[in-house]
Amino acid sequence: MNQTTGVIxxxxxxxxxxxxxxxRMRHTMRRGGIYxxxxxxxxxxxxxxxxxxxxxxxxxxxxxxFPKQIIPDPISGETMNFFLNTEGILRATGNSIVVAVLxxxxxxxxxxxxxxxxxxxxxxxxxxxxxxxxxxxxFPIVVLAVPLAVVFIQLGMFDQVxxxxxMHAALTLPTTILVVASVFTSVPYELEEAAxxxxxxxxxxxxxxxxxxxxxxxAASAILTFVLSWNEVFAAILLTITNRTLPAQILYTLDxxxxxxxxxxxxxxxxxxxxxxxxxxxxxxxxxxQLNK
Amino acid sequence: MAEIQIxxxxxRFGKFVAIDDVSLTIHxxxxxxxxxxxxxxxxxxxRAVAGLGMLDEGYILIGDQxxxxxxxxxxxxxxxxxxxxxxxHMTVFDNIAFGLKMQKASKQVIKExxxxxxxxxxIEAMLDRYPGAMSGGQRQxxxxxxxxxxxxxxxxxxxxxxxxDALLRLxxxxxxxxLLSRLNVTTIYVTHDQIEALSMGDRIAVMQSGKxxxxxxxxxxxxxPADRFxxxxxxxxxxxxxxxxxxxxxxxxxxxxxxxxxxxxxEMQAPLRAYDGKLIYVGIRAxxxxxxxxxxxxxxxxxxxxxxxxxxQNLLTIIIGLETIKVSTHPDxxxxxxxxxxxxxxxxxxxxxxxxxxxxxTPDLQQVLA
Ligand SMILES: Nc1ncnc2c1ncn2[C@@H]1O[C@H](COP(=O)(O)OP(=O)(O)OP(=O)(O)O)[C@@H](O)[C@H]1O
Ligand SMILES: [Mg+2]
Numbered sequence: 001m002n003q004t005t006g007v008i009x010x011x012x013x014x015x016x017x018x019x020x021x022x023x024r025m026r027h028t029m030r031r032g033g034i035y036x037x038x039x040x041x042x043x044x045x046x047x048x049x050x051x052x053x054x055x056x057x058x059x060x061x062x063x064x065x066f067p068k069q070i071i072p073d074p075i076s077g078e079t080m081n082f083f084l085n086t087e088g089i090l091r092a093t094g095n096s097i098v099v100a101v102l103x104x105x106x107x108x109x110x111x112x113x114x115x116x117x118x119x120x121x122x123x124x125x126x127x128x129x130x131x132x133x134x135x136x137x138x139f140p141i142v143v144l145a146v147p148l149a150v151v152f153i154q155l156g157m158f159d160q161v162x163x164x165x166x167m168h169a170a171l172t173l174p175t176t177i178l179v180v181a182s183v184f185t186s187v188p189y190e191l192e193e194a195a196x197x198x199x200x201x202x203x204x205x206x207x208x209x210x211x212x213x214x215x216x217x218x219a220a221s222a223i224l225t226f227v228l229s230w231n232e233v234f235a236a237i238l239l240t241i242t243n244r245t246l247p248a249q250i251l252y253t254l255d256x257x258x259x260x261x262x263x264x265x266x267x268x269x270x271x272x273x274x275x276x277x278x279x280x281x282x283x284x285x286x287x288x289x290q291l292n293k
Numbered sequence: 294m295a296e297i298q299i300x301x302x303x304x305r306f307g308k309f310v311a312i313d314d315v316s317l318t319i320h321x322x323x324x325x326x327x328x329x330x331x332x333x334x335x336x337x338x339x340r341a342v343a344g345l346g347m348l349d350e351g352y353i354l355i356g357d358q359x360x361x362x363x364x365x366x367x368x369x370x371x372x373x374x375x376x377x378x379x380x381x382h383m384t385v386f387d388n389i390a391f392g393l394k395m396q397k398a399s400k401q402v403i404k405e406x407x408x409x410x411x412x413x414x415x416i417e418a419m420l421d422r423y424p425g426a427m428s429g430g431q432r433q434x435x436x437x438x439x440x441x442x443x444x445x446x447x448x449x450x451x452x453x454x455x456x457x458d459a460l461l462r463l464x465x466x467x468x469x470x471x472l473l474s475r476l477n478v479t480t481i482y483v484t485h486d487q488i489e490a491l492s493m494g495d496r497i498a499v500m501q502s503g504k505x506x507x508x509x510x511x512x513x514x515x516x517x518p519a520d521r522f523x524x525x526x527x528x529x530x531x532x533x534x535x536x537x538x539x540x541x542x543x544x545x546x547x548x549x550x551x552x553x554x555x556x557x558x559x560e561m562q563a564p565l566r567a568y569d570g571k572l573i574y575v576g577i578r579a580x581x582x583x584x585x586x587x588x589x590x591x592x593x594x595x596x597x598x599x600x601x602x603x604x605x606q607n608l609l610t611i612i613i614g615l616e617t618i619k620v621s622t623h624p625d626x627x628x629x630x631x632x633x634x635x636x637x638x639x640x641x642x643x644x645x646x647x648x649x650x651x652x653x654x655t656p657d658l659q660q661v662l663a
Binding site for chain 1 (some may be wrong): 343344345364365366370372374376378379380381382391392395396439443570
C-alpha cells in the first residue's frame with residue numbers, strides 16, 4: 001500500500017516524497033547537532049573527573065608513568081590508602097563536612113525569610129537593601145578575612161570550626177538571598193492568596209504552599225553554599241590552625257608530597273560534592289511537571 | 294445569615310481609580326452576577342470582598358459583621374480565582390480537600406465532600422492527578438470544585454466557566470445554578486458573558502469603568518437597560534438605537550422615527566415633553582419589532598439588506614436613514630435580501646434615551662403617583 005495515499009498536494013508523488021525525506025533529514029541533523037554539542041560538553045566536564053578518579057585508583061608507579069591509562073590496571077587502593085592515612089587528613093575531612101553543613105544551614109535559614117521579604121513585600125528601601133546585599137559580595141575575601149581573624153581572636157572564636165562556618169555563610173549569603181528571592185518571585189502570589197482564602201494564616205500559606213514549591217530552587221542554592229564552603233581555602237587557612245578543613249590541609253601538605261598524593265587528594269575533594277549533588281539532585285527538577293501556566 | 298453590604302467602596306491603584314464609590318447589597322442566599330466589560334473592576338471588587346487587597350475607602354459587611362479589615366480566613370468565604378490558582382504540588386484530591394483540612398474536618402467528611410464536588414464537575418476520574426497534567430478547562434473545574442467543597446457562607450466566583458467549551462459550559466451553568474440553590478450560600482458571580490449573567494443571576498449588577506450603573510433582575514436589565522451602554526452590551530444582537538425627533542401635536546408628545554410618528558405611553562408624556570424639538574434615541578430590541586409583509590397603519594416601510602438564517606430565527610439587517618438595525622423574525626417569515634417589509638414599533642417595548650447623556654429617560658415617579 002502506498003503510504004501517501006491520503007496526501008493531496010500540487011506536487012507529484014515523487015516530488016512530495018523527496019521533499020518529505022529532505023525535511024526529515026534536516027530535522028534529524030538538527031537533533032544530531034544538539035546531541036553532539038551536549039556530548040562535547042559532557043566530555044569536557046567529565047574527562048578530568050574520570051582522569052583524577054582513575055589515577056586515584058592506580059598504583060603509585062602507574063600514576064607516575066606516561067601515557068596515563070583511562071581505566072586503571074591493576075586497580076589498587078594503595079594510592080588512596082596512602083593519602084587517607086596521611087596525618088590529619090581524616091580529621092580535616094570531618095572538619096570540612098561540619099563547616100560545609102553548618103554554613104549551608106546558617107545561610108539557608110537566614111536567606112529564606114530575607115529572600116521572601118525581598119520577593120513579596122514592597123517596603124521602603126527595598127532596592128537599597130538589595131544593593132547592600134550584593135555589595136557584600138563585592139568585598140574580596142582577602143579584605144574581609146584579615147580583620148575578621150582579628151575580631152575572632154578578640155572574641156575567642158579563632159581557630160573554631162563554627163567561626164569558619166559563619167565566615168562561609170557570610171560569603172554565600174548574598175547569592176543565596178538573591179537566588180531564593182527570585183525563586184519565591186516565581187511562585188504566583190495568587191496561590192498564596194488562595195491559601196489565605198481557604199483558611200491559612202500567612203505563615204501557614206508560606207509553609208504549605210510557597211515553601212514546597214520553592215524547594216528545588218532552595219536546594220540548588222544550598223548546593224552552591226556546600227560546594228563553595230567545601231572548596232574554600234583562603235579564609236580556612238587564615239581563620240584556623242589546628243582545625244584545618246580538607247582543602248587547607250591538602251594545600252598545607254601539598255609541596256611535601258608527590259603526584260599520587262595529589263591525585264588521591266583531588267579525587268577525595270571531588271567525591272563529597274558529587275555525592276551531595278547526587279542526593280539533592282531530585283529537588284533540582286520540579287517534581288510536579290510544569291509549575292504554572 | 295450572610296447578607297453582603299458593600300458601602301461606598303473605593304479602590305485606587307496609584308492615581309487610577311479601579312473601584313469608584315461602589316455601593317451594593319447582596320441579600321442572603323442571593324445569586325448576584327457582576328457583569329461588565331474587561332477591565333471594569335469586577336475582579337478588583339470581588340477581591341475586596343474576599344479580603345485580598347484592602348479598600349482605600351468604604352466598608353464591607355458580611356452578615357452584619359464589619360469585615361473591612363479582616364483577613365480572608367475570618368470572612369467565611371470561598372472563592373474561584375480567575376486564573377484558577379490551584380496548587381501545582383498537590384493532587385486534585387488534595388487541592389479540593391485543602392480548605393476542609395484547614396477547617397479540621399474529619400477524614401470522612403473530607404472524602405465525602407471532595408467526591409461530591411468532583412462528581413459534580415466531572416473530574417472524579419482525575420482525583421489522583423497533578424494539575425500539571427491537566428488541560429485548562431479541567432484545572433478550572435478543580436478550582437470550582439475546591440470552592441464549593443469548602444464550607445463557607447459566601448461564594449465568590451471569578452469567571453468560573455470561562456475556559457470550558459460551549460457544550461460543557463451550558464451543562465455546568467445549569468448544574469451550578471441548581472447546586473447553589475441547594476447550598477445555603479450567598480454568591481457573587483463575575484462574568485463578562487451576558488448569556489451567563491442573564492441565565493444564572495437572581496440579579497445582575499452591571500459595571501463600567503469602576504462604577505455600578507444598574508442593579509436589576511435579568512429581565513429588567515435586558516428589557517429596560519439604564520443606558521445605551523448596557524443596551525448594547527447585553528443581548529445578542531445588541532439593542533437597536535434609532536434617532537427620533539420629539540414633537541408636540543395637539544398637546545400630545547410624539548416621536549418621529551423616519552417618517553413614522555410614534556406616540557409614547559401616558560407616563561412617558563411628561564418626561565419627554567422636556568425634549569420637545571430635540572433628538573432622542575429610540576431603543577428597541579431586534580425581537581421586539583413587528584415585521585409585516587405588507588403595508589399597514591403605523592408602520593415604517595424599509596428595505597432588507599441582509600438575511601441571516603440562524604435556525605430558530607432569521608436575523609435581518611435593515612437600514613433606516615443613516616442607521617443600521619437588526620430585526621429578528623420567525624424563520625418562516627417571507628423575506629429576501631433586497632426585498633421590502635413594514636416595521637411596527639410596539640410602544641411598551643421602546644426604551645427612550647437621552648441623546649447626549651445616553652441615559653434612559655424614565656417617568657418621574659412623584660408625578661406618576663400624583
Ligand atoms: N495591581 C494593580 N495595579 C494597577 N492597576 C490594576 C491592578 N489590578 C487591576 N488594575 C487595573 O484595574 C482595572 C480593573 O481591573 P480588574 O482586574 O478588576 O478588571 P476585570 O473587570 O476583572 O477585567 P477582566 O474581565 O478582564 O478580568 C483594570 O484597568 C486594571 O488595569
Ligand atoms: Mg477579572
